[in-house]
Amino acid sequence: MGLSSPGIGSGIDVNTIVSKLMAVESAPLADFDKKSASYLAQVSAFGNLSSALGTFQSSLSSLTSVNSFQSLLSTPSDASVMTATASSTAQPGSYRVNITQLAQAQTLASGGYKSTTATIGLGAKTTINFSLGTVSGGTFGLTGSQLGASLSTGGLTTGALTINNTAIATDGTTRSARLLADAINAKSSTTGVSAKAAPTATSATLFGSGGASTFGDIDTSGGGTYSLSVGGVEIAAQGANVAAGAGVTAAALDAALTGNTAVARALADANITVSGSAADGTLQFTNPDGSNIAVTENVSGTVTGGIGNSGAANLGSSTTAVGSISLISADGSPISVGGTNPAGAGFTAGVGGAYLGASFAADGTRTSGNIVIDSSNNTLQGIMDAINKGNFGVTASIVSDGATGTGATPNHLILTSSATGQSSTMKITLAGSGGNPPDPDLVSLLAYDPAGTQNLSQKASALDTQATVNGIAVTSSSSTISGAIAGVTISALKTGTSTLSVAKDSSSLTTSVNTFVKAYNDLNAQITQLTAYDPDTKTGGPLLGDSTVRNLQASVRRQMSGSITGLQGTTLTNLSQIGVSFQKDGTLTLDNAKLQSAINTKFNDIAGLFAAVGRGSDPDIKFVSSTSKTQAGDYGVNITQLATQGVLQGTAVLPAETTIDADTTWTVTLNDTVPSNLNNTATISLPAGTYNPSQLATLLQSSINGVSAFSNNGASVTATVGDDGTLKLASTRYGSKSNIHIIPTGGTDLATIFGSGAPVDGKDVAGTIGGYTATGDGQTLTGAAGAPVDGLKLTITGDTTGSRGNFGFSQGYAYQLNTLAGGYLGSGGAIASRTTGLNNTVKDITKQRDAFSERLTDIEKRYRDQYTALDTSIASMNTTASFLTQQFAAMAKA
Template structure:
């Protein structure tokens, strides 16, 4: 019984605790079996968590491979980096160019006459500092009328120049340098009320290069030594001028970054597959197998992943398998990567190599292009999916009711209030002058509207003198609304004129699709085209010319990177992924098992107390019997003694 102090076998000589322990041990067999089962489930949960972790890493590496940025990296090299260097962005294209740097850009620099000290006063009045087209007036008074004071005031004026005081060995001078190079950024100091002389220390100068090496070489000037608009996506960094020296700038595909990401994918694949393989191993010596041995879900995962590595991909080229670019599975299922073979494949067909990893698609119409296919989209057969466009996307446009010729804009007819693309209304004020033609007026309206619009942009055109304001956005979100303004009647518009665009409409593989602007996307739940996205640049006239609708064929294939990403997402997604549901089921079983084991422990504790109580009562009863026996024996001994005495 609880709290009872037990003295084993005081009456009976029986070791009560040991006896009870033996009995409880026999009755604990079901609990021991359940604890072993719980430990097995916990080991399985731990193994599945490890599988999930390794597959998540594999998915991360797969995502890195199929990113567009992975495949657009170019490296720019210069044959003489002492003259110029080059860097390439993702917009650059492979190519080789010849450049001669004839002159570097330099900043304009002027200085004042000499003074005996940097604290000498220069007078008072106004100092106008001009850098290019920007001017700032600085009041010069007793607080700043020294060389040092002027330097501080110029630096605080934020005019685009930096001032300092220099010592030439005998005198102090104020030195002012333009913050930017080029002839457009010359510096001048104009003093009013006092005298300040200046001289040029360094002329403003533009950079100059000759692009090309033949008689038709093009001379290009730039205010900066960084030239970005000569070769698309390439920045030229001019280091030194060297007239007569030709420098070769080359843009080539940088495969090193791609190779690193593919190797990381290979390593993650081998790590995951090695761990999964260990779960199916059986050791005949110990007669034990892997923790997840025989699990059909894991076996399916292993088989599916291996098949994705080996399956061909329709890339649109001759390179259609990972093996053809250097990724090979050996007899033990270990994936290896031959970078030399990869580089050969990239040189042969870079587009096909990229398409091995990324989803690629095309249509048979120049104005309908493939954009994307989601994880639920099904690759079409070789015959492709039929795409039918029944409506082209259009932009909102408002056209004036009357023509405009030469027109003078003044304060009585210079305002126009409108709203664009769902944004708030705004008012523009046209420049007051005489416009020679409707085309001139259209250009003014377009510039002012685009500068002031809180949302959207427009193009303003004229035909026969009639103005048309057109939103640059396509679809139902495209809106132009004329609200008010004193220029309406002169421009041919009326308050309330408005128009809305329309979205593209059509079907993909006979399945419903939703248009937003020029984008057509297969609807959620479609059996084959869920998430398939197209860009449709057809016009309404194109549909009229085709008899009311345009039909084309869509082909697309998912690359290995996309397939891995989509499949592994379905496995590793928390709670609802295949592995997540496995983990949840195991966690629930473990929790139920723990509760059942706790119930068994409580019952055993109660059983132990009951047995101890029974043994306690037995000891107590035996002790009482022993006491009574001793009493009787003593009584009999006394009677026997008395009987002998009386005799």
Template sequence: MLSSPGIGSGLDVTGIVSQLMALERRPLTSLDTKEAKQQTQLTAFGSLKGALSSFQSSLSALANPEKYTAKTATLADTTLANVSATSTTATGSYSMEIQTLAQSHKLKSANFATTGTTIGSGTITIQFGTYSGGAFTLNPDKAAQSISISPDNSSLAGIRDTINLANAGVTASIVNDGTGNRLVIASTDTGLSNALKITTNDTDTNNTDNVGLSQLNYDASTGGTTNLTETVAASNATLVIDGILINKASNKITDAIEGVTLDLLKTNTGTTTTLNLSRDTASAQSAVSSFVKAFNDLNKTIVDLSKYDATTKRASILTGDSTVRSIQTQLRNTISDPLTTAGGGLSILTEVGVSFQANGTLKFDSTALSQVLNDPTKDISTLFASVGKTSDSLVSFISAKPDTNNGKHSLDISQIATQGTAAGSAPAALTINTGVNDTLNFTINGVSASVTLATGTYTATSLAAEIQSRINGAPEISAAGITVALSESAGKLTITSDQFGAASTVSITGGNGKQDLFGTPVETSGVDVAGAINGVTATGSGQILTGAADSSGLTLKISGGNTGARGTVDFAHGFAAKLGKLVDDMLKSNLIDNRIDGINSSIKDIESQREALNQRLEGVEKRIRAQFSALDATIVSMTQTSNFLQQQLSRLPGASS
């Protein structure tokens, strides 16, 4: 019996229509199921793309050659120094005795009543060099620094603050010794060649008395004015390594043993300690282990998305997908494919203990890697990184691009890079007089500046040091990161830019000292290196040469030597570089994106089908309801007719019987 009778007819029209429409809506359920599967596939490809990106990121770190050639430095007595080594360090052991530590030159002033006591104003000039035999020899590598002391900052504290703000290679402090306040000036850098010479241009016009700013003068050379007192003499660090006496200006020594940095902490005079330099096998083991883990993480993602479980007979969302199979195959083939011309004596990963297992993952045998690391004829860096091995010691491999071809690249040099110079045409005048021949105007590498030289009588060597110090200290030059070197030959001075190539220029443009110091200078611009790699003209910039054609992206540094044939460069992309390029191509190409685009298109098509079906179902429901409404009306009419006939028949004679 119908539970919800309609009006008049007693039919459950709503229920009947609902059941009929449920049958009509079955195609919608099918579309929903199809869309859910497409969305799951879309998520799966997104996960695959993310896993490839993560793998690519891990490969970037693994492509660093130094990870596989690192060296470790250990000192038996760790309290003496901190030690470290680079990949260029040769293994071995050394005996070491630290006799003295380097010291900074420190000077103190006389006592002053308060920190606010007025000292004087004017200009303080600080120079760095070496005192020996009553003479002061300028350090040509340290620029002279001039500090202006204004009347507003002429107090003891004001001078201290002004010196510190100038960043002039010295620090200033005030020490109260119980009887008064002393200004202490210390060289920032240690070493004999960084002793201080301080001269002043005092506003009281007397630059040598002990009044005003000239109270801060310090020149310990013969005839110099020393109004400051030395508290700590400048000194070098001295140490003996394997019986060789080493003398250095700094306690941080980077050039005693190639690739080794010694940061001296204290002395052990009269005794020795042992410095051991060995291959850092832990670093290489960690690098290779990280590579194996990175691949296995990616492989797990691929397997989880595409595996088929024979036990449950259930497939994964991407089981059998051609794109996933292609990615997996390409990765495995690249790992299995031997390298060519790597130059390090290794060509395949199994040689360092990395091999495929039956389940498609990689396993790592650390013992096999250790054997390779202990073999001096093997260079594991060439197995993973992009490395070029040059046959000429003055040719260095700098870098390559992902599309640089593997192989042996021949090198021919037609022009060696040079530096810009300005050479004096006559011996320089050795006496500098104020306002007569003490200024120079110049342009170095396109940057112009001018300097004023200190008056006095020089040797050709000391004059070269003075000019070099002044030029390198010019604000415009130092701000541009430019330095020059001054040399002399038979009294003639030459200025040389530190830069190589066509942009390297030195021009002496004027100043009252130009004629006396350089005469008519011969100015020569630098030239870029030029040559060919594999017979194809390469691009030179300074000392850097970059290949073209099949050597495209191969970048070399030519540090000198002769023109002509310069040997070869054995270059190969290691496995990290090869896999990195492969993954990059996968991510940038349409391999995965085409599938994602196709799935998105299918989802949009499903949405269009659903919209069209919903519109059709609306019409179907209206039609069914209209039909049942008509049926309901018909039944009502027939019921009324039946009731009328029953009433009429009941009135006929004999109807009761």
């Protein structure tokens, strides 16, 4: 049996010998570890470099945009009235802005309904059309009835009338429509309501028309006297002892009231006009300002004849004509009328209002749409759902007023235009199907025309934002005002006045330049740290002498030292011109005074030193974007084909009126693709009616644009009537993807409107940039791949083909360095490639180390086997020697 512990038999320290031998054999492992550590240090260093370069690139990203260097500050004196932003096209200056009205959406409400799920009407198929447009002319308010008869003598007591919860100052002296209107107008700044007195007119039958006796000849032969006054003006008089026919007669009255007579002049001075004649019993007096008109017959003694009196005794008479007033809401809001005696003012207590004498014009740029209500959805809930599903600029909701008890009808359908602005006023028309009229209950619920029937109650009118800018009136359909000041967008917050200061944002520009300088210096410091050599310790940075870092540093400095090319109309071509320069230690420094001087004199040109800038000699050619492959330069632009729109051009001159039949439906395909997309096709319904050419164009445009699938895809059309009287439908998109096709599916045929006109699809712009054939997409032209203009994207508008001048493109320092950094960063960048190589080297070293370690195991086993065998041999010999010694000893004794 062998020895279990080496060295026991021989006394040789096998473990120590093998351990020392293995220490010598494993010495190369330290070299492997040293190499791995060195490469891993470089990997870590490249990680730090990548992080620094990434930070550098991030700081450059905002500097590649022109807006970072051409921003302007817009500062309102009262930020609670408005805020504003200014683009680079704005002109510095001071502007006084007075906002007098804020935009709002129209809201309509129905009468009350007991249930939201109970059926409304009989379920007859009814098409309801919603269109949006503008109300013009007329007023919004309430028309009162004639004032109470007692008002002319007792006035209107205090507290008798309130408007929008404000008491109107009335008393015993308020005895005419004019005086009442004056009292209401005195409170209009509080109530938002003004009043207008209707002309006061005496009764049309006062002098005998309508079957009564006419004005009888005055007879004072019995010794009496007679006089007739109107509004305090005596128009006729007759003394005693004058026989009938010899004094005041109907003919005599007419003579006194006709022409330039003293009586006619006196009445005119009293603001009273005359119509009709006494001879035929139609004489009538009118005061246009609403003042009362008293018509009085003063009689003494025995008199016969007079007003409506032929031959009968006249005991004298007095009658006072009292007018009426109308209330006008300044902003189209409903008017609340109350008080202890609103009837005395001609009104009924409550809340109401309607358009009076107004007209409605549909806005062709706005969507319109139809919903169909029948037995499947003729409930308040069903109607609301159908409107909301239509998605054509009107939203619906149901609001409960909380009324309870028997007969309570708390549920109201509320309709609100989705957009603000005066052009968002609704018009709702209903049409039946198959020659049948619309369901009358649906008409009672929904019919609404500002120029006609208004079965819905307006709770808020559609209003534009109204303002003045330096005294010039401006309007906007939203709370945003654009275009009033070039390059400035104003956001109105409330009514009021504020001064807006627009100035160059030199602080932001200075910050941007400082950001650029700091970003470079931070990167340079990181590179210096990673590549530095310390002569005292004779040690270098982990990336000392690395070619990738040297190339990066050299490329950055080379780009920053060069001049910018391709800029047009500027003398700024290098950083030193704005105070940025290199120091001896390789860092950048900024001369703020020199930068400020450049800001003062060349503010708009500084952006070209940092960002990608494109400028053309043709104002209708605009720079869109570029890529890292686009080279700076000045390139000629030649256009061989302008982009066109898909159109359907009519050939028939539209008549004065075109009738659209009931149940007219057309299938419209707009901006379809290859292969076809179902979302690009929809069926529209045209409301039955008679339309003039302008109304017909508006109807078609709004009906097509009202299709939610089209609007969701950004597709729309314009409809215009040309000077030749034909109708043209055009897709608002340009290019080969622009098209419009219509197939009539019921009712009025397409040929009725368009004649033999056929659709024509749009074409893309075509031409060259820098002499290289470019790719057109709509109005966008993109430079050819592989050419110096590769990726240069321009928008081509205007109406001229052929040479369109030159287009200069430059890449500023920030843009170039951002592109350079991108080439080093990312999964395919130089740093990633270098890091991958280093990591692979570390893996290879690890594999070599592992293989060497495996060999060491074999070597150790061999050493251990050898010394164990030696140990065993020596132990055996020691045993033999011991045996022989014993034997020899025994033999010696013997």
